[in-house]
Amino acid sequence: MKAIVLEHRGPDGPRLADIPAPTRPEGGALVRMLAASVNRVDLYMRDSGAGITHTLPQVMGVDGVGEVLEAGPGSALRPGQRVILYPYEFCGRCRHCLAGDQPLCTRARIFGEHRDGTFAEVVAAPETALVPLAPDTDAAGAAALGVAYLTAWRMVFGKAPAGPGQVVLVQGAGGGVAHAVVELARMAGARVIATTTGAEKIAHFRSLGVEVIDYRAGDLPKAVQALTGGDGADLVIDNVGEKTWGASLRSLARGGHLVTCGATTGAHPSADIQRLFVRQLSVHGSTMGGMDEFRRLIRAFESGAIRPHIDSTFPLDQARAALDRLEHPARMGKIVLTIAAPTEGRP
Structure with a gap:
């Protein structure tokens, strides 16, 4: 599959690469990615990454929207279902998770920081990090929710x-x-x-x-x-x-x-x-928000109460240009990478 892999620090560090597709993890699903947004942390990972436990090379990208390719036996998810990724893998057992404050999870791993991320054609994710979307949900708009809008939600309503x-x-x-x-x-x-x-x-x-x-x-x-x-x-x-x-x-x-x-x-x-x-x-x-906040944000988006402002979109193979745009003073709102078209017959 194709993915944006960060091989080393600097503007020329990210590159489009052909890498093996992931296998479905136990308790997880494979997601065919439709779109992902570009965030400040992607620039930080490209230029420094200091303080974040990771190993290069690594697939970039923190959030995004896709369609389920494969789910495990007994899963509530079904192939073709549109889903949005919650950016954290969380343990569900520590006191913070039990209190519903997943961003404070003591074992959290964030996509694109501590593990391979979402700038890829296929992503393996725990089912706990996947939230179903309406089949006609705008993928590009929803892709902007995972980091920027969830962070903003907690700042405004926290x-x-x-x-x-x-x-x-x-x-x-x-x-x-x-x-x-x-x-x-x-x-x-x-x-x-x-x-x-x-x-x-x-x-x-x-x-x-x-x-x-x-x-x-x-x-x-x-x-x-x-x-x-x-x-x-x-x-x-x-x-x-x-x-x-x-x-x-x-x-x-x-x-x-x-x-x-x-x-x-x-x-x-x-x-x-x-x-x-x-x-x-x-x-x-304030950093990110919990799963309950994420679900409320998604409901607000799907109801039309908010409409993310998209500055520009880039195809996956132009991820470097998207990162450059993020640094441009004229940029306003979110930048989105389009990765694949939705399944035929869906928006």
């Missing part, structure tokens, strides 16, 4: 849930996770303020009814204060990291919450501890 009457500030809203946060926070009924730059991105968010601050135009906290009558934002979503951290803290209302899931510009900003305790601010780390 420890400091957004809702009507609240102000949510989203830093760098053009990114995949941040754009998903904008959509979900609006779905929750919150007032959303997005930071971005560039005429096209500003126009895009304004067309959605979102207030926009051009982060290159001046003092961001002052702009937030001006829009909120001096109060600030109840919830700030920041996956940019060091470059925006100080402005994010200063944009919070008293008693507000900052939620982070990334540090693309650096991981060691000033903690600003005095501001934290004087204003009683909270900082929450």
Whole structure:
């Protein structure tokens, strides 16, 4: 089968290769992949991979959508059934799994990080990581859910849930996770303020009814204060990291919450501890979401309540170009790799 294999670090590390198809594992299924999305972790694996237990060469890709090729005896899955992959292999036995918080599983293995991933024609996955989809579900849109939208779901509805009457500030809203946060926070009924730059991105968010601050135009906290009558934002979503951290803290209302899931510009900003305790601010780390959250996200998607914004699609053999696009400043929303056409007669 064909797959995108990371052979070594660097932009020329990923390559299209012919490798043996996997065999079905016990308690698992084989999935014929239709589409997969490109995520920041794919760039991290390509360029560093530091801190992640893995061995090269390795198939890249964390999430995706496919059709069941083969399932085990007694399985509830059937060949041809459309499924979405939950990005984690989880043990189901540790205290975190038993509490329904699979991202904290002490034995978790993530596709494309700790094991072969989804940029392949066929993927072997445990059945616990496969969730059925409606047969007419848009594969490209659903492929964007597994990492970006699930991460955004927990950030919006997790420890400091957004809702009507609240102000949510989203830093760098053009990114995949941040754009998903904008959509979900609006779905929750919150007032959303997005930071971005560039005429096209500003126009895009304004067309959605979102207030926009051009982060290159001046003092961001002052702009937030001006829009909120001096109060600030109840919830700030920041996956940019060091470059925006100080402005994010200063944009919070008293008693507000900052939620982070990334540090693309650096991981060691000033903690600003005095501001934290004087204003009683909270900082929450967030990564992915549990299976129950994933199922709720899928229901929201299939109902039409959310519609992932797809920046561009690339065929599997152009994965390098897709990764390059992910780094481009003009990119907005998700990038998807199309791997195979659905079975004849299905969308």
